[in-house]
Amino acid sequence: MDEIKKILSENIFDWYPSNYPSKSFIDTAMNHVNINDLISVAGLLAPEFIEHEDHVFFKENVKTLLEKKKIFPCPYGYKDKKEIERYYNLFHLGEFFLATQNEASNDTRMLYKFGKLLIYFWRKRLKELFPNKSFSFEIEYDLYDEHGLCLTFWQE
Amino acid sequence: MGKPAQQQENISLARFKRALFFAPIIFWSCINLAGWDHEFRVSSSKNSVDPVSSLRSFMQEGHSTSGGTGHIQRDKHQSPRPKPDRKAYKTALDLLTAYRIDTIFCLSLLNVSCDNMPAYLQTKSYDKLLAIRQSLEKFFKKYEADKHFRKQASKIKQVGIYKTIKIGKKKIWKSRKQIPALKHYANHAYQAVCTTIENIAQSTKILCRDFLKTSMGETAQYFLRRFMMGVSQSGIDIQATLNREKRNGPCDFARDLMQKAKTQPIRETLGDVMQLLSRATINATAVFVAVSAIAVTIETGVAAATGALGAIAAQKFFEPLALSINLDGSVAVESAASSGVSFWQAIATSIAPAVQAFTGVVEHTGNLFCLMENRGVGYGDTNVFIDDLGNTLDLRDFERLKKIDTPVKVNRSGSNVPIEGKPNSIVTTTGGHKLIYNSEGKVLYDISEKRIKVYIWNKSTSGEWFVNRGSKTKIFRNQVPKKLLEMLEF
Numbered sequence: 186m187d188e189i190k191k192i193l194s195e196n197i198f199d200w201y202p203s204n205y206p207s208k209s210f211i212d213t214a215m216n217h218v219n220i221n222d223l224i225s226v227a228g229l230l231a232p233e234f235i236e237h238e239d240h241v242f243f244k245e246n247v248k249t250l251l252e253k254k255k256i257f258p259c260p261y262g263y264k265d266k267k268e269i270e271r272y273y274n275l276f277h278l279g280e281f282f283l284a285t286q287n288e289a290s291n292d293t294r295m296l297y298k299f300g301k302l303l304i305y306f307w308r309k310r311l312k313e314l315f316p317n318k319s320f321s322f323e324i325e326y327d328l329y330d331e332h333g334l335c336l337t338f339w340q341e
Numbered sequence: 342m343g344k345p346a347q348q349q350e351n352i353s354l355a356r357f358k359r360a361l362f363f364a365p366i367i368f369w370s371c372i373n374l375a376g377w378d379h380e381f382r383v384s385s386s387k388n389s390v391d392p393v394s395s396l397r398s399f400m401q402e403g404h405s406t407s408g409g410t411g412h413i414q415r416d417k418h419q420s421p422r423p424k425p426d427r428k429a430y431k432t433a434l435d436l437l438t439a440y441r442i443d444t445i446f447c448l449s450l451l452n453v454s455c456d457n458m459p460a461y462l463q464t465k466s467y468d469k470l471l472a473i474r475q476s477l478e479k480f481f482k483k484y485e486a487d488k489h490f491r492k493q494a495s496k497i498k499q500v501g502i503y504k505t506i507k508i509g510k511k512k513i514w515k516s517r518k519q520i521p522a523l524k525h526y527a528n529h530a531y532q533a534v535c536t537t538i539e540n541i542a543q544s545t546k547i548l549c550r551d552f553l554k555t556s557m558g559e560t561a562q563y564f565l566r567r568f569m570m571g572v573s574q575s576g577i578d579i580q581a582t583l584n585r586e587k588r589n590g591p592c593d594f595a596r597d598l599m600q601k602a603k604t605q606p607i608r609e610t611l612g613d614v615m616q617l618l619s620r621a622t623i624n625a626t627a628v629f630v631a632v633s634a635i636a637v638t639i640e641t642g643v644a645a646a647t648g649a650l651g652a653i654a655a656q657k658f659f660e661p662l663a664l665s666i667n668l669d670g671s672v673a674v675e676s677a678a679s680s681g682v683s684f685w686q687a688i689a690t691s692i693a694p695a696v697q698a699f700t701g702v703v704e705h706t707g708n709l710f711c712l713m714e715n716r717g718v719g720y721g722d723t724n725v726f727i728d729d730l731g732n733t734l735d736l737r738d739f740e741r742l743k744k745i746d747t748p749v750k751v752n753r754s755g756s757n758v759p760i761e762g763k764p765n766s767i768v769t770t771t772g773g774h775k776l777i778y779n780s781e782g783k784v785l786y787d788i789s790e791k792r793i794k795v796y797i798w799n800k801s802t803s804g805e806w807f808v809n810r811g812s813k814t815k816i817f818r819n820q821v822p823k824k825l826l827e828m829l830e831f
Binding site: 248249250253260262282284290296329330331332 | 729730731751752753754755756757758760770772773774789791792806807808810813818819820
C-alpha cells in the first residue's frame, strides 16, 4: 500500500465525532468543505519554504525575523545547522486548531494523522523546491518552548 | 618600683617572641632577594602581577613563560629564552575555534593585548559583544565538563600566574602556579567583555539618571519610559520611513508640536507627543534626535552629551534655549532668538546624511536597554522591557490582572487551550504556562519561562474573530524579563 493510502485509511471515519453517511473523503469534502476552505488547505499542504544562508526554513515561522535580520544568532544560542532548523521550523500541531477546536481536534490520534499528512505533502514540496537536499521530520511532544504535539524538520 | 620593672620584663619578652616569629620570614626573604630562587622576580613597584603584561609577554614571545609587569628580570641562572612556539599558538586558535568561539574574536584574543581589548570591543556592535560573552561562557562550561578538551588544552604551553600570600599584614611572598594558557587567555577576554558591558551600562545609567534630574520629575520619567519604547520600535523604521516619504518629517512634526505647546499646558502637550510617537513617521523623527544624543554618548563615552539629551527632551519641547548638537559631524545650532521650526529644519538637514549610521546605533541602544533591564541595572524603576526584535512590554499592564488559582487543564497534545476566559485574568495551565486574558476575555499571551507567545486577534468583515499566526507571535525569545517571571510566580 502506498504511503498516502496508509495515512488516509478509511478507518479514520470511525474517529470522526459525527457520523457521515458515506465513508468517502471526496464525498465528505464535497458536502462539508467550501471552496475557500479547500484552497486554504492546499496552501497549508504546499506552503512556502525559504533557503537562507544554506538553511531551509518554513517561511511563515521566520518571515518577520528575516525582515529584521534576526535569524542569526539564534536567541537560544544554537549554532548547529540542524538545531537551528529544528527550532525555527517548529509547528505546533495541537495549537493549529485553536480558533476552530472541536472534539476531533482534541483527539491525539487525529492530530497525529494530521502531522503525518503534513509530513507527506511537505516532503514532496521540499523535494520539488530543493531537489538536491534531503530532509528529516519529527513529530514529538513538548519540543523546545512549546507544550503539546509538535512537528519539525531539518536538513539531513 | 617593682611593678614597672616587671612591665619592662614583659615588654622585652614580647619583643623577643615577635623577633622569633619574624626571624624565619626575614631569613626567607633575604634568600629570595639574593636571587637564590629559580623563579622570575617581580619588581617591588607592584605587589601583584599584571595579567595584561603577562599576555603581552606571551604575544611578544609567542609562548607563555611567566607573568610580570614589564619589570620582569630574568635570573642569571635561567636558561636562554625559548623561541616562539607557533604550534602552541595555532593549537590554541584551533581549539577556541573548534569550541565555537568566534574566529575573529580568537584572532583578537591572541593578537590584541588585554589592555586594548575593551576599546577594541567597544568598536563592535553590541550583539557581537553579547555573542562573544555567550561563547566564552560556553567555553568555560565546556572546559570544565569535557575531559578530552582539558587534556588537549593542557598540552598548550602553561602560563605562570603569581599569587600573593599574606604573612602578617604584609604581602611578602609570591608563588607561582601553572594553569593552561588557553583558559588563562579566555578568562582575560571574558573579563574584558564583562567590563565593557558593565562600563557601557553604567555610563548609560548615569546618563539617564542625569536626565531625570532635569527638573521634569514624574513627567520626565513617564516620557523617558515611552521614549525608550520608541527607541527600539523606531530604529528599524527610521530609514524606511524617511526614504519612503522623501520629506523632512521633523519639520512637520516640530511645527505641529510647537503650535500645540503654545496653546496648551505641558502635560497635555506631552500626551500629544505620546500619541504622535506611536506613529511611525513621528517615531522616525522625534525619537531619532534624542536617540542620536544617547547613541553619541554610548559610542564616544563623552559625558557632555548627557546635557544635550536633557536639553533636547526637557527644553526643546517647551521653551527656546541656546543649544548645540553635533550629530555625526553635522552641526545644528539654535540661538535663543531663532524659532523652533527653524531649529528643527536645521536638525532635519543635518541629520539626513547621518540616518544610515544611526539606524544601527539605535538598534544597539534598544538591545542595550534590554540588557540593562535583564541585569537589573536599568534606568530607575522602569517597568518597560524591549526585546531584540523591538517588541515592548510594560509590566504595569500586568499589575491590574486578577490571578485565578484554579489551573486550566490542557490536554497532552496542547490542543484545547481555552482562547476565551475571564476578562483581565491570569491562569496557569497544567503544562506550567501562564495565559493572560484581555479586557474582552480573549487570550492575549501564553507565557513560558523561555518565550512569550502573543495571540493577535483580528475580526473579519463578517464579524468573525480569528487569530494570527507566524513569526510575529513569538516575542522575548529566551529573554523573558525576570521581573515578569517573578510577578507571575514561575
